[in-house]
Amino acid sequence: MLTVHELEIRYGRVHAVRGVSITLTAGEVVAVLGANGAGKSSLLRGLLGLVHPSGGTVRFDGCDITHRPTSMRVRGGLVLVPEGRRIVMTLTIHENLLMGAFHRRDHRAVAAEIAEIYDRFPHLAARRHHAASVLSGGEQQMLAIGRGLLGRPKLMMLDEPSLGLSPKLSNEVFALIHRLNQENGQSILLVEQNTQRALELADRAYVLELGRVTMEGAPDHILADRALQAAYLGRGRGDDRGDARTTSFN
Numbered sequence: 001m002l003t004v005h006e007l008e009i010r011y012g013r014v015h016a017v018r019g020v021s022i023t024l025t026a027g028e029v030v031a032v033l034g035a036n037g038a039g040k041s042s043l044l045r046g047l048l049g050l051v052h053p054s055g056g057t058v059r060f061d062g063c064d065i066t067h068r069p070t071s072m073r074v075r076g077g078l079v080l081v082p083e084g085r086r087i088v089m090t091l092t093i094h095e096n097l098l099m100g101a102f103h104r105r106d107h108r109a110v111a112a113e114i115a116e117i118y119d120r121f122p123h124l125a126a127r128r129h130h131a132a133s134v135l136s137g138g139e140q141q142m143l144a145i146g147r148g149l150l151g152r153p154k155l156m157m158l159d160e161p162s163l164g165l166s167p168k169l170s171n172e173v174f175a176l177i178h179r180l181n182q183e184n185g186q187s188i189l190l191v192e193q194n195t196q197r198a199l200e201l202a203d204r205a206y207v208l209e210l211g212r213v214t215m216e217g218a219p220d221h222i223l224a225d226r227a228l229q230a231a232y233l234g235r236g237r238g239d240d241r242g243d244a245r246t247t248s249f250n
């Protein structure tokens, strides 16, 4: 479904993504892990066409989309749930959801899908006509995911959905992502600093460091890596608690 070949992204002198190649098959959850500044968001922006790659190719759903405008990619089913959620706080919850369907003309189907989203998220339904600012961080993330679903994603890309959430709310967000994949067959590209939790639900993962892929494979393979454990999971430095603590990169 997605084949990224040696993608390069630069911001002037900053070389954010350096020859990154990744693949994703329909129905998979693929995680892209890495510390702050590793190039994860830049990679997603490149896939969506929000920044223009200085090299490499992006193939999605059988087409080379490397130079297509973002609007065409979104209509083609590539949807980003951005870092920091980007909810419009002054609009109502309902209006924020509608924004996810801005490019659609099938208004009846949109209304039916919004009803499904309200079934799935009763917290949103109860306050649909309130300003989005009444929502907690976790509920805002649910709203951002609901808005993304209204874009009818063939591939949903999530940029750090657990950022800033308590462990309990993070668990709810990860459980939702897992259900979307298991029950709806949703293909998901999940960018996370929360390695442990992302690897629990991913089929495969890539680790990005300073713009390069330094490790890839099945979650077990990545979790077994000692360097990664020492750097990111707080283990292997004589403090091997062996617990399944939720730890982020920062």
Ligand SMILES: Nc1ncnc2c1ncn2[C@@H]1O[C@H](COP(=O)(O)OP(=O)(O)O)[C@@H](O)[C@H]1O
Residues within 6 Å of the ligand: 011, 014, 015, 016, 034, 035, 036, 037, 038, 039, 040, 041, 042, 043
């Ligand atoms: N708009 C921008 N202009 C210049 N440099 C940027 C811009 N956005 C990101 N960068 C730089 O690119 C690198 C990768 O950033 P980013 O993709 O946001 O990483 P991540 O999402 O993994 O934290 C960092 O060095 C960051 O400072």
Ligand SMILES: [Mg+2]
Residues within 6 Å of the ligand: 040, 041, 042, 083, 159, 160
């Ligand atoms: Mg980022």
